[in-house]
Amino acid sequence: MASLDDLKKRIASVKSTQKITKAMKMVAAAKLKRAQDSAEKGRPYSEKMNNIILNLSEGISDKENAPKLLSGTGKDQIHLCIVMTSDRGLCGGFNSNIIKQAKSYFSRLSSEGKELKIITVGSKGNDQLKRVFGDKIIENISFKNSKNANFFDAEKVSKIIIEKFQQEEFDVCTIFFNQFKNVITQIPQAQQIIPLKTETGEKEKSGDNYEFEPDEDEILTNLLPKNISTQIFKAMLENSASEQGARMSAMDNATRNAGEMVDKLTIEYNRSRQAAITKELIEIISGAESL
Amino acid sequence: MSEEFKLEVVNPEKSFLSKDDVTEVVVPAFEGEMGILKDHISIISFLKPGIIKIYSKLGEEKYYVEDGIIEFKNNNLSILTSSIFNIKDMEKSKIDKMLRVAEEETAKDNISDQAKYLIDQKIEVLKTIN
Numbered sequence: 001m002a003s004l005d006d007l008k009k010r011i012a013s014v015k016s017t018q019k020i021t022k023a024m025k026m027v028a029a030a031k032l033k034r035a036q037d038s039a040e041k042g043r044p045y046s047e048k049m050n051n052i053i054l055n056l057s058e059g060i061s062d063k064e065n066a067p068k069l070l071s072g073t074g075k076d077q078i079h080l081c082i083v084m085t086s087d088r089g090l091c092g093g094f095n096s097n098i099i100k101q102a103k104s105y106f107s108r109l110s111s112e113g114k115e116l117k118i119i120t121v122g123s124k125g126n127d128q129l130k131r132v133f134g135d136k137i138i139e140n141i142s143f144k145n146s147k148n149a150n151f152f153d154a155e156k157v158s159k160i161i162i163e164k165f166q167q168e169e170f171d172v173c174t175i176f177f178n179q180f181k182n183v184i185t186q187i188p189q190a191q192q193i194i195p196l197k198t199e200t201g202e203k204e205k206s207g208d209n210y211e212f213e214p215d216e217d218e219i220l221t222n223l224l225p226k227n228i229s230t231q232i233f234k235a236m237l238e239n240s241a242s243e244q245g246a247r248m249s250a251m252d253n254a255t256r257n258a259g260e261m262v263d264k265l266t267i268e269y270n271r272s273r274q275a276a277i278t279k280e281l282i283e284i285i286s287g288a289e290s291l
Numbered sequence: 292m293s294e295e296f297k298l299e300v301v302n303p304e305k306s307f308l309s310k311d312d313v314t315e316v317v318v319p320a321f322e323g324e325m326g327i328l329k330d331h332i333s334i335i336s337f338l339k340p341g342i343i344k345i346y347s348k349l350g351e352e353k354y355y356v357e358d359g360i361i362e363f364k365n366n367n368l369s370i371l372t373s374s375i376f377n378i379k380d381m382e383k384s385k386i387d388k389m390l391r392v393a394e395e396e397t398a399k400d401n402i403s404d405q406a407k408y409l410i411d412q413k414i415e416v417l418k419t420i421n
Binding site for chain 2: 038041042044045046048049051052055056150151154155209210211212213214219222223226229230233
């Protein structure tokens with residue numbers, strides 16, 4: 001059995017860990033509020049963008065010669081996967097969930113004989129993927145220095161993607177990120193961005209005819225790269241809200257566990273203290289009796 | 292009958308501006324400036340660097356944009372842009388800096404004709420603000 005002194009030390013160390021996790025939880029809660037706000041504020045932009053693109057792609061006259069970003073290269077051989085994770089750890093299953101989703105997608109691709117290329121955004125994903133898929137990772141982007149998700153960073157990522165697409169380095173591009181549902185639930189998502197998949201389910205049938213100036217093709221050519229930035233930005237916003245949410249609940253759990261542990265250790269400490277006192281008393285009494 | 296319609300300007304981070312009492316908006320569309328009044332036909336177009344002028348009862352407001360898309364439908368004008376500034380808030384030093392960056396970019400020879408055209412536009416507009 002551990003000595004009284006050891007127990008005391010352990011209690012002190014668990015308590016200080018609890019303080020840290022509690023502080024981290026508070027910080028995550030404050031950041032979550034901010035991240036959620038900006039995710040909500042960013043929504044109108046991506047929704048409007050989506051709507052305009054839907055209208056445009058419907059109105060396009062010559063489907064054969066549509067911009068490649070919309071219709072694809074016509075092949076389905078090389079897949080580029082953008083795996084978006086966080087730069088910091090201690091956020092529960094946040095990163096592992098994305099990686100798990102991505103890995104199952106990767107293994108499906110390789111069983112179909114497709115070629116795979118990976119770009120990781122965020123250092124944690126890179127750390128987890130490089131052991132198994134190290135040779136597939138062609139780029140690792142990290143925004144450790146920017147405090148919040150900003151559009152400028154999203155544009156950087158999309159520039160890289162578009163450049164690679166124009167050099168015909170891949171045919172299909174998918175992004176992996178966590179969608180924020182609530183603080184406890186984040187849903188890992190795989191979203192295909194090239195060629196663009198229009199969600200037919202929630203299509204808002206506008207019915208009226210737009211006038212396009214200049215023509216549809218030209219607007220689309222200009223709009224599609226912007227849409228990629230927008231989608232990536234949206235993913236970044238969702239991801240940062242999810243990260244803070246996941247961290248908050250993970251730290252909440254950790255704080256609670258530490259509390260339970262402190263209780264248990266305190267009981268043990270008190271018991272052994274009592275045992276020591278009893279032992280001493282017995283010694284004194286039996287010492288007195290023998291006289 | 293009122294001659295007012297709704298305007299919403301959004302950038303990726305937030306809704307930048309929302310008004311429901313504008314009477315006319317002049318936007319720098321790609322093929323030239325375009326004035327939009329109430330009951331304009333539904334239109335989608337995209338912007339080149341320039342100045343958006345918003346007229347309402349209260350007067351005129353000017354904003355500098357670098358790019359964007361506009362959509363007008365049912366007397367709702369949406370402007371989606373990633374870079375928009377109120378001209379009143381733009382300081383001279385900032386404009387100078389933007390101008391310098393743009394001039395450096397146009398001096399490169401590996402840019403496409405369209406990109407060059409856009410940057411030249413930007414320089415011109417920045418100079419007029421300055």
